[in-house]
Amino acid sequence: MGNILIVEDESIIRSALKRLLERNGYKVTEAESVTEASQNDLNNFDLIISDLRLPGAPGTDLITAASETPVLIMTSYASMRSAVDAMKMGAVDYIAKPFDHEDMIRTVRRVIDDHQNRSKTEAQISNPDALADDIYTDESGDRAALGDLVGSCQPMQTLYRRLLRVSPADVTVLIQGESGTGKELAARAIHQHSPRRDNPLICVNCAAIPESLIESELFGHEKGSFTGATAARQGLVEAAESGTLFLDEIGELPMEAQARLLRVLQENEVRRVGSVHARKVDVRLIAATHRNLKKLVKEGRFREDLYYRLQVIEIALPPLRERGKDVLEIAEHLVSKHSRRLKLDNNARLSKEAKEVMVRYDWPGNVRELENAIQRALILADTGEIFSEDLGLAQDDWSVPETLASSEPVTEPTANNADTGSSAETQEELSLEDYFQHFVVEHQDNMSETELAQKLGISRKCLWERRQRLGIPRPKKGASNAAAAR
Structure with a gap:
């Protein structure tokens, strides 16, 4: 099923983990330190499970040493931040000691399956013809699209590379960007290029669900758990089983729901509202926000432990x-x-x-x-x-470009202009709207709309809106051409 290297200096934990893995069909090699582990060809293993703190070098040194093999870090709850840092360095995941046996086997199985599928996924990604409808390049050879994301600029090239890099790795992703930048499209691209692509992608806008209903919507509820709960109902987390859950605007999630979500991420289980029993789930979480979560943490409006769980991989979308x-x-x-x-x-x-x-x-x-x-x-x-x-x-x-801002000013009409009227008194009292109307009527037969707007120092949209308000129709093309011919 898989070849695993355990790196743990405590013999009791190491032996117990070895027995657990061997009972589940894995071949296991042991080591007490990074130095001893490095005596093996690290890239011959399907997975390395290493304690974070070891005598001599830390377990994170194996991440670099085993460039082709995923490294799962074991740590205590007290070292949560260190574990998050390890994942930023490239660890595939981390698990807290003392670990639950089922949770350990589930994590090991998932990581090894992802590792074995990754080479196939990367081969597809490196071959544009294999995904011609999804990824294509422009004339310069730069990638011009990924899924429904479109664009060839340098920030988008960086974004495409990062999305393709994190897609096969089954870790939590936090997408940040202004409203309307395409955060859901980025989440879909990650899902479509991950080993979970054949399973559900459930998208949820946390800001669109009333606070009183969000826990029930996400985590489900049992019959009679609250007024109106006439039957048990599966939540959206369970609906995303074996697939991906995308939570948009996660900064709007109430504190109570944050606590439940943290349990999903830590224990891979969900407890429905009104139930005393937890259900195991296998879901990858992608979250998105336009808000500053770190600031919300300082204000006490977002859980710090959940924040560190979410920020394993951060991706920023350019405006x-x-x-x-x-x-x-x-x-x-x-x-x-x-x-x-x-x-x-x-x-x-x-x-x-x-x-x-x-x-x-x-x-x-x-x-x-x-x-x-x-x-x-x-x-x-x-x-x-x-x-x-x-x-x-x-x-x-x-x-407004400088060329328009510095356009030649328009000379105000005088009494000498026959088309503007014969009364000098009328000209002296011209309002801005009167001036606009006289100028447009006088020049529209021999100027285009763009030229008129430039001479007036306004936009074409503003010119169009004023025409509508003042009831000045655009001249017919035939009349305009005849005037130009004269």
């Missing part, structure tokens, strides 16, 4: 404003995706002017805001071409 021209790559992808979904046959495309605006825009709502803007534009666009006014972006979040 859209830091991803450069990825916004256009994502936009093109979304135009294609939602055109199919909405069954549009107008061959929708982004205009050059819309692309310029999208690159300048700050996207406070990140990819979620971009997706909403694309869907809106596809529905409202008069033709197959999408302009900035179709996107409905908030003007306050536009970054």
Whole structure:
């Protein structure tokens, strides 16, 4: 079943663990220290189980020495932080002493199975053709997508590598990022490239469930455990058995639910609301938040022990404003995706002017805001071409380029301009709205919308909104062309 090396200086624990593993069909080799363990070819083992504190070098030295073999660290509860540090160094997991026999065998079996499947998974990942629909590269050879994540910028390249690195390792992952950056998409990518990919992925938004119901929803309940509990019900943790549980906005989880979740992570068991019996579960947890959990810990609003359990692997998602021209790559992808979904046959495309605006825009709502803007534009666009006014972006979040900020100022109309009226008194009392209306009416036949907006020092969206408010229609293309010809 597997070849295991035990590194433990206490002979009683070492002998007991050896007997337990051999009874379950494993071949076992013993060592009392890192030095003695290193006399073996460490990469010939399927698993190394090592105490954290050993005479001489610590057990974590084996992580580097056995680069191809997973290392499971044993430690006492008092050394919880040291165990978390060990996992950051590359330990596959840790287990507390004194350990439960069933828990130890379950962990050993899981780690060895993952190790044996990992080479197959990595071979698939290294071959783009094997996952052509999921991972593809752009002209430069950079990865341009992973699952539903899209983008070729350097921060995304780093993100893809990290996601693929942690996917096969069955450890807890904490994803951090602003709202709308794609935290659930990252969780799905991890699940899809893990050995659990053929089992359920259960996604839960902790902020969307009322506090009074969240424990029942996550952990289940027994019949009669509270008013309205007319039958026993399985929770979402149990529903994710053998798969992955994704808890979005975990910072919103109430303290009582945090305690129950900690037990799931520590003991691999769940106790339903109203039950005195615990049920064993095999679930990988991926959590996500846009909040600062460390700050919540200091404020007493998040359990410190749960925080350390969650932060084994941390992954940060870059905001859209830091991803450069990825916004256009994502936009093109979304135009294609939602055109199919909405069954549009107008061959929708982004205009050059819309692309310029999208690159300048700050996207406070990140990819979620971009997706909403694309869907809106596809529905409202008069033709197959999408302009900035179709996107409905908030003007306050536009970054005005220096070229527009320094545009030639518009000379205020005077009484000498025949089209603005003959009364000098009228010209002296022109309001901003009057000035706007006179200027647009005078110049719209020989200027494009972009040129008008630039001359007025406003955005195309603002120009469009003022047209609507003042009832100034855009000239017909034929009239505009005739004027230009004259």
